[in-house]
Amino acid sequence: MSKAGLSWVMGIALLVVLALSLDGYAGDLYRKLLLTAALCLSFNYLFGISGQLAFSHIAFYGIGAYGVVILTYKVGLPLPLAIVGAVVVCGLLSFVVAVPATRLKGFYLALATLAFAQLFNVLLLQGGDVTGGPEGISGFSAKDYFGLPSTGSAYTVVIVMILIFTFTVLLLLDQSWFGRACRAIRDNEAAAEAMGINIFRTKVAAFMISSTLAGVAGIAYAFADNYVNPIVFSLEPLFLLLFMVIVGGTGRHAGAILGAVVLFLAPEVLEAWVGRHYLLGFGLIMVLVILFLPTGLIGLVDRINSTFWTKAVNR
Amino acid sequence: MADFLELMVSVGEAGSIYALVALAYQVVLRPTGIINFAVGEWAALGAFAAVSFITWWKLPLIAGLPLCIAVVGAVGWITEVLTVQPLLKREAPELSPVLTLLGMLIIYRETVSSVYGVDNLFVPMPFGFGRIEIGPFAGTSQSFFILLVSAITFFLIWLFFERTVWGKAFQAVAINRTAAAVLGINLRLVTALSFALGGGIAGLAGVLQAPITSVHFLMGLPLAIKGFSALVIGGVGRIEGALLGGLLLAFVEKITIRYAPIPSGMALGAPFLLLILFLLMRPSGLMRARGEQ
Numbered sequence: 001m002s003k004a005g006l007s008w009v010m011g012i013a014l015l016v017v018l019a020l021s022l023d024g025y026a027g028d029l030y031r032k033l034l035l036t037a038a039l040c041l042s043f044n045y046l047f048g049i050s051g052q053l054a055f056s057h058i059a060f061y062g063i064g065a066y067g068v069v070i071l072t073y074k075v076g077l078p079l080p081l082a083i084v085g086a087v088v089v090c091g092l093l094s095f096v097v098a099v100p101a102t103r104l105k106g107f108y109l110a111l112a113t114l115a116f117a118q119l120f121n122v123l124l125l126q127g128g129d130v131t132g133g134p135e136g137i138s139g140f141s142a143k144d145y146f147g148l149p150s151t152g153s154a155y156t157v158v159i160v161m162i163l164i165f166t167f168t169v170l171l172l173l174d175q176s177w178f179g180r181a182c183r184a185i186r187d188n189e190a191a192a193e194a195m196g197i198n199i200f201r202t203k204v205a206a207f208m209i210s211s212t213l214a215g216v217a218g219i220a221y222a223f224a225d226n227y228v229n230p231i232v233f234s235l236e237p238l239f240l241l242l243f244m245v246i247v248g249g250t251g252r253h254a255g256a257i258l259g260a261v262v263l264f265l266a267p268e269v270l271e272a273w274v275g276r277h278y279l280l281g282f283g284l285i286m287v288l289v290i291l292f293l294p295t296g297l298i299g300l301v302d303r304i305n306s307t308f309w310t311k312a313v314n315r
Numbered sequence: 316m317a318d319f320l321e322l323m324v325s326v327g328e329a330g331s332i333y334a335l336v337a338l339a340y341q342v343v344l345r346p347t348g349i350i351n352f353a354v355g356e357w358a359a360l361g362a363f364a365a366v367s368f369i370t371w372w373k374l375p376l377i378a379g380l381p382l383c384i385a386v387v388g389a390v391g392w393i394t395e396v397l398t399v400q401p402l403l404k405r406e407a408p409e410l411s412p413v414l415t416l417l418g419m420l421i422i423y424r425e426t427v428s429s430v431y432g433v434d435n436l437f438v439p440m441p442f443g444f445g446r447i448e449i450g451p452f453a454g455t456s457q458s459f460f461i462l463l464v465s466a467i468t469f470f471l472i473w474l475f476f477e478r479t480v481w482g483k484a485f486q487a488v489a490i491n492r493t494a495a496a497v498l499g500i501n502l503r504l505v506t507a508l509s510f511a512l513g514g515g516i517a518g519l520a521g522v523l524q525a526p527i528t529s530v531h532f533l534m535g536l537p538l539a540i541k542g543f544s545a546l547v548i549g550g551v552g553r554i555e556g557a558l559l560g561g562l563l564l565a566f567v568e569k570i571t572i573r574y575a576p577i578p579s580g581m582a583l584g585a586p587f588l589l590l591i592l593f594l595l596m597r598p599s600g601l602m603r604a605r606g607e608q
Contacts, residue, residue, distance in 0.1 A: 053410065100594075100595050104594060107350045107413070108547070108594055111543060111544075111547060111590070111594065112590075112591060112594045112595075114540065115544070115587040115588075115590045115591050115594070116587075116591070118540065118584075118587050119584050119587045119588065119591075122580070122581065122583050122584040122587070123584070125580055126578060126580045126581045126584075235536065239417065239421070242414070242417070243418070246414060277425060277429055279421055279424075279425045280421070280422060280425035280426065280429070282421060283418045283419065283420070283421030283422035283425060284418070284422060285418075286414070286415070286417070286418030286421070287398055287415050287418040287419060287422065290402070290407075290411050290414055290415045290418065291398065291401055291402065291415065294407065294411070
């Protein structure tokens with residue numbers, strides 16, 4: 001087996017072993033961490049690789065979550081159909097948002113997607129019986145399928161699969177012509193166009209793929225807590241996602257995962273010392289990283305690695 | 316009709332505040348190209364400064380207001396020197412200062428919440444709760460105070476940009492940074508001053524807002540969103556754009572809440588719909604910059 005293949009198998013095995021061995025609070029934390037990592041990966045593709053600062057990412061996470069819950073428990077579709085339905089809704093909505101939004105330059109994209117995200121939140125709060133208003137929807141749970149349980153560590157394995165699926169899709173895209181086209185557009189739109197890249201189609205496709213992947217993570221989230229409410233899908237978590245991607249290393253898959261792990265687990269450690277003021281620390285880290293570590297934590301890891309290896313070779 | 320005219324006074328009140336926040340964005344945006352989402356927190360800082368100076372220290376408004384503006388202006392200046400200047404100096408990507416300022420947004424907010432706590436605080440109405448009627452228009456004394464102060468502020472800022480050498484220097488930097496530097500304009504100073512000015516204006520908006528609503532550490536972000544919407548609606552090119560955008564945004568907001576046959580919570584979505592429409596139909600806003608076609 002190739003070296004890369006081996007590290008994939010090792011990585012997946014580690015994630016699954018963790019999924020099976022953690023339960024209770026640790027298991028819950030682990031599920032949320034996996035979902036956060038999946039969101040970071042897709043947001044990194046959108047923001048870091050395609051250069052689209054879109055504030056709608058968490059909204060699509062919410063559309064996936066609310067979509068599947070509403071389709072199963074309010075509309076009455078069977079779960080597999082509802083899942084497909086929620087994915088389709090995410091895809092269609094992301095298309096509707098992307099077509100006008102990606103034509104906007106720079107920060108206007110951020111603002112248009114911000115307006116969309118805020119509208120989505122207003123709808124969640126005001127949706128009455130359909131969305132459950134500020135309290136959200138609770139008291140549902142996925143039924144067992146194929147004789148497999150849909151709770152606890154078995155469900156964690158499902159989330160591991162979703163993370164791996166997200167990572168694989170994004171990695172394959174990134175290594176294909178499509179990924180190169182996205183990066184070319186991010187770095188210089190005019191030059192990319194001159195090389196024959198269809199700017200509009202590439203941007204729309206990147207937006208749709210990453211937003212739909214966020215929706216898929218959202219579907220998984222709905223059954224992790226068996227509870228959906230508007231606060232989870234507001235603007236604040238989007239800031240956190242942005243911080244994770246930047247602190248980890250913008251435009252790098254490994255960076256997105258590293259940022260997700262570090263900033264997701266940091267409150268667990270810090271909250272005991274400083275209460276909710278850990279957020280102040282997040283702000284500081286964000287500012288310091290942009291000022292002094294433009295390549296993020298993963299850049300730092302690279303630097304340590306390379307000095308270590310040069311030393312080892314020179315010795 | 317009386318109902319409508321009274322509504323217009325509250326449109327003017329809310330619109331002036333949105334317009335001031337939009338103006339705070341604009342004075343930073345034009346010479347530097349930086350969209351500073353932390354202006355909402357600057358407004359919140361102004362409101363909290365008012366809690367300290369006016370509610371607690373019982374300073375008269377004539378001393379308290381300038382003090383609040385100066386404090387937030389200083390915060391703007393220091394922010395620029397510490398977090399923006401190093402990025403401009405090493406020619407970091409365009410987005411970097413915007414992102415550090417997002418980080419600063421969190422830092423301001425969390426600092427404020429740890430100093431002042433998370434409960435609602437209050438600033439007294441400087442002219443009491445009395446109702447004032449001017450012709451057919453009626454409103455609280457604070458409404459008319461806000462209208463007056465905003466009108467004066469916009470006039471002064473307009474004078475500054477159109478009639479003073481310093482204002483012209485800002486304009487020159489806005490049009491072409493390199494050419495402005497060649498002409499001997501101190502870019503670093505202009506950038507720092509634009510942040511101080513933006514801080515002062517946003518701080519003023521916060522002080523004006525404080526007596527109407529309570530002062531809370533989460534008050535900044537909604538103001539930042541409203542102000543930026545106002546700026547986009549009005550157009551970033553001209554001072555008047557911020558004013559017009561703020562008033563139009565407040566008009567649509569108040570009219571839908573009062574008259575539209577939908578629940579008032581749903582009407583909160585109206586400004587966002589307006590914003591999306593504007594972004595799609597007229598991304599340059601109502602007012603185009605001079606010299607643009």
